Amino acid sequence: MDPAEIEFIAEDQMVEIIPKFNHLNLIHLISGDVGPFRAGIPVKVPLWLAINLKQRQKCRMVMPEWMSLDTLSQIKEDEKGSRFFIKMPSEHYMEMSHMILDVGADDIANLDQVRTLIKDIWDLRISKLRSSIDTFVKSGGGHATLNHLTRFEINSIRTILCDVLGTMLSLKDASCEVDVMNATTTQSQSQS
Amino acid sequence: MFNSGGMRSHYFSLESILVTQERVPCVFHQPVKHAGFLDSGSQNPDLEAGAKLDLPYWIAKLFHSLNSNNAKIIEITLPKIFKENYRDILTADASLVDLTKHSKYFYKFGKLIINIPLRESPEIQILLQQAFKDRFRKIFDLAQHLVSDFHGNRKLDTLELEILDRARKCQLALDAWLCHGASHITTAEMVVNHNKRKLADIS
Amino acid sequence: MFCEKALELIQELERAKDLLSPYDTDSVRTILEEMNMLYEENINVINISIDEIGSEMYAFRLRHAALERNKRCLLAYLWHRQQHVKQMRWEFGSILPPDIKNNLSDSEIEWFSQYNRNLAVYMKSIGSDGLNLALDMKPPKSLYVEVRCLQDHGKLEMDDGEILYLKKNNQYLMARAQCEPLIRQGILEQILR
Numbered sequence: 001m002d003p004a005e006i007e008f009i010a011e012d013q014m015v016e017i018i019p020k021f022n023h024l025n026l027i028h029l030i031s032g033d034v035g036p037f038r039a040g041i042p043v044k045v046p047l048w049l050a051i052n053l054k055q056r057q058k059c060r061m062v063m064p065e066w067m068s069l070d071t072l073s074q075i076k077e078d079e080k081g082s083r084f085f086i087k088m089p090s091e092h093y094m095e096m097s098h099m100i101l102d103v104g105a106d107d108i109a110n111l112d113q114v115r116t117l118i119k120d121i122w123d124l125r126i127s128k129l130r131s132s133i134d135t136f137v138k139s140g141g142g143h144a145t146l147n148h149l150t151r152f153e154i155n156s157i158r159t160i161l162c163d164v165l166g167t168m169l170s171l172k173d174a175s176c177e178v179d180v181m182n183a184t185t186t187q188s189q190s191q192s
Numbered sequence: 193m194f195n196s197g198g199m200r201s202h203y204f205s206l207e208s209i210l211v212t213q214e215r216v217p218c219v220f221h222q223p224v225k226h227a228g229f230l231d232s233g234s235q236n237p238d239l240e241a242g243a244k245l246d247l248p249y250w251i252a253k254l255f256h257s258l259n260s261n262n263a264k265i266i267e268i269t270l271p272k273i274f275k276e277n278y279r280d281i282l283t284a285d286a287s288l289v290d291l292t293k294h295s296k297y298f299y300k301f302g303k304l305i306i307n308i309p310l311r312e313s314p315e316i317q318i319l320l321q322q323a324f325k326d327r328f329r330k331i332f333d334l335a336q337h338l339v340s341d342f343h344g345n346r347k348l349d350t351l352e353l354e355i356l357d358r359a360r361k362c363q364l365a366l367d368a369w370l371c372h373g374a375s376h377i378t379t380a381e382m383v384v385n386h387n388k389r390k391l392a393d394i395s
Numbered sequence: 396m397f398c399e400k401a402l403e404l405i406q407e408l409e410r411a412k413d414l415l416s417p418y419d420t421d422s423v424r425t426i427l428e429e430m431n432m433l434y435e436e437n438i439n440v441i442n443i444s445i446d447e448i449g450s451e452m453y454a455f456r457l458r459h460a461a462l463e464r465n466k467r468c469l470l471a472y473l474w475h476r477q478q479h480v481k482q483m484r485w486e487f488g489s490i491l492p493p494d495i496k497n498n499l500s501d502s503e504i505e506w507f508s509q510y511n512r513n514l515a516v517y518m519k520s521i522g523s524d525g526l527n528l529a530l531d532m533k534p535p536k537s538l539y540v541e542v543r544c545l546q547d548h549g550k551l552e553m554d555d556g557e558i559l560y561l562k563k564n565n566q567y568l569m570a571r572a573q574c575e576p577l578i579r580q581g582i583l584e585q586i587l588r
Contacts, residue, residue: 002367008534055537130332137328156366159337160359164328164389166349171321172298204471206409213402228455229396251397254460258453265453359547372587376531377540377571379581385413386495387581 002154003095009151011048012115017061019053022107054103066090067097068162070108072117079124085148093153094122125153128165133157137164201300207350211297211304217269220253224265249304256308268308273298274316282319286326291349298349315390317389327352335359397433397461400425401468408475415479418500423469430465433458466536480507485529488576532579539571542567542574542583551577 014030026033034045042062045053053059065071066089078086090096097118105111119162129149136144201208206248220243232248237325255266273294282289291298302320316376331352348356368376404422437458440451475506480503483491489511496504519525550562554573561567567574577583 002365002533005532007369007373013194079247096372130336133290133334134329138325140325156362159362160332163355163358167299167324167355168321171303171317171324202465204474206405206471209405209422209468209471210404210409224453224457225450232396242474250460250464251457254456255453258456360496372534376587377575377578377585379584380579382413382483382486383579383581386487386492389414390494 001158003152003155006152006155007095007099011046011099013047013090013092013096014044015047015050015096015099015100016042016044017050017053017059018062019059021058047099051103054107061100061107063100063104063108064096065091066093067100067108067114069113069117072114072121076117076121076124079121079128081122085125085128085146087148088150091150093150093154094110100182102161125149125155129153129157133161137168140168206302207297211295211300212250212253213248214271214295214297214301214304216249216252216271216305217244218247218252219244219267219269221264222256223268224255249301253304253308268310268365270310270312271301272296272304274305274312274319276304279315279319282323286323287330289323290347291323291327292347293353296350299351331356331359397429397458398464398468399539400429401465404472405468408472415476415483415495415498415499418476418503419472426465426469433462433465437462445447455584476503477506481510483507484510486579488529488580521551527572529579530575532575535571538571539568540571540574541586542569542578544583545581545588548577548582 012185018040019150021037022039022146023035023037026035031046034049035043037043050059050061054061066075075086097114099114101108101111101118108114129146132144132146216356218245220223220239220241224239226237228234228236230239231243232244234243252268254267271294277289278294295301297305299320302316306317306320310316327348335356400422404419404426407416407419437455440448440455443451480499483495484507487495491507499507514528518528521528533545544561544563544565544567547563551559551561553559554570559567560581561577567583569583574583578585
């Protein structure tokens with residue numbers, strides 16, 4: 001998958017905004033109803049709508065709770081201290097924070113620190129992921145359980161991991177997928 | 193359906209066609225009429241028993257499949273690249289070896305050889321698996337931090353290059369996203385190549 | 396040696412993977428001639444007396460294998476080229492640059508325009524007023540994008556009928572649907588914030 005496609009999926013996550021306008025009728029969308037909007041009263045909307053309103057200066061964005069400095073520092077420490085992956089507060093932490101930090105910059109206190117913390121957490125997790133894959137492949141790659149990886153993280157290694165495991169399987173089971181040109185002559189052997 | 197990476201082979205696969213062209217050492221135990229042309233050093237229209245030739249795999253395999261218990265036509269022996277001394281080098285440190293020295297298709301050729309089968313097949317199979325495992329780290333690292341011209345790295349066999357190529361594309365997409373986000377529309381790859389070539393033609 | 400020309404054809408195809416070389420009529424003809432020859436020779440073997448056929452068998456099988464291999468190489472050649480031509484529809488759009496079109500065989504040109512037609516009919520049939528599948532290759536983010544023109548392209552008629560003259564290095568704010576094909580074709584580039 002392209003990162004843009006995963007970001008697109010993440011845009012369905014609900015976030016809180018504080019509208020700067022009034023629109024008292026519900027808006028009926030395929031994904032559900034949104035509204036009503038009252039200036040100054042917080043309301044939950046899908047992230048894509050929040051971003052669109054924000055870009056047109058129609059609202060302020062409220063940061064998800066997990067995007068606070070305290071929570072993020074705690075996550076970072078936990079991640080550092082654990083051999084395993086810890087559960088992230090949002091399945092889409094990377095994509096969401098990326099988008100929110102991008103458009104909602106003026107609504108965020110400590111913008112740079114938040115950005116750095118998220119980057120640190122990502123780097124920690126990715127290097128953990130890479131070293132576990134390395135060990136996994138070296139050990140022969142039978143099966144492994146990895147909990148709490150987010151979709152975006154899995155995607156970053158999907159291609160190479162699938163290719164490598166597929167190759168290892170085909171080297172292990174040498175009779176599979178022999179050159180098809182010889183399929184007629186080797187059929188009896190490969191079927192046995 | 194035919195584009196996935198790894199070992200897959202199919203009827204139209206260029207690699208499958210090219211790897212079955214790799215040569216294997218053979219000894220003929222029976223004469224073969226009208227096959228003298230296989231031995232470029234001989235003027236004889238027929239191939240005599242005892243002839244020693246390096247034949248393309250697809251021909252060797254054909255004669256091999258015609259072998260029967262009481263009449264062996266051909267005997268295939270191990271290609272140099274899988275001989276014991278070469279195996280030893282690989283076992284010592286596979287990650288440093290230039291796999292392409294004897295064949296661009298180390299793994300796929302290895303698999304064909306295993307499947308003939310030969311006496312050494314089990315050992316070669318273990319060798320292939322071990323070599324791939326030992327060399328994986330290198331591909332993994334190259335995919336992430338790239339030096340611009342990774343195709344210059346000719347020590348990787350075709351299969352490894354293919355895996356690297358695909359992994360590299362994903363990494364670039366990820367890097368681009370981290371830098372610019374998702375909205376970026378780019379020129380189609382074929383168009384970029386086409387323009388590059390046009391420029392090269394002009395200059 | 397059998398199948399030499401066929402091997403050359405495949406090697407050449409593999410060497411120049413990311414471009415479409417001129418269709419190699421001569422090699423294809425040579426290979427077909429070789430196949431005919433192999434076929435004729437095997438037919439002759441079948442017609443000889445039953446006593447002699449045993450000693451001819453190995454050569455017979457060898458020629459047959461060569462015949463099959465030639466066929467495989469030819470089909471692989473055609474198939475890979477066809478995949479390339481198909482991909483070009485999505486990257487260059489419905490009109491190919493003339494220098495590329497020159498490299499196609501007559502039947503490949505025919506196939507391309509048929510594919511074009513089929514695709515157009517299909518895209519028109521989706522929904523009530525059609526859907527251009529070549530647009531929004533990635534999830535779109537905004538209706539308008541800022542672009543810079545990379546070459547003097549000349550007149551461009553906008554969807555609203557307005558005429559725009561695209562000049563090199565000029566910048567425009569354009570509807571995404573309007574400029575995406577032009578960006579894909581390398582005429583415009585998106586300006587990143």
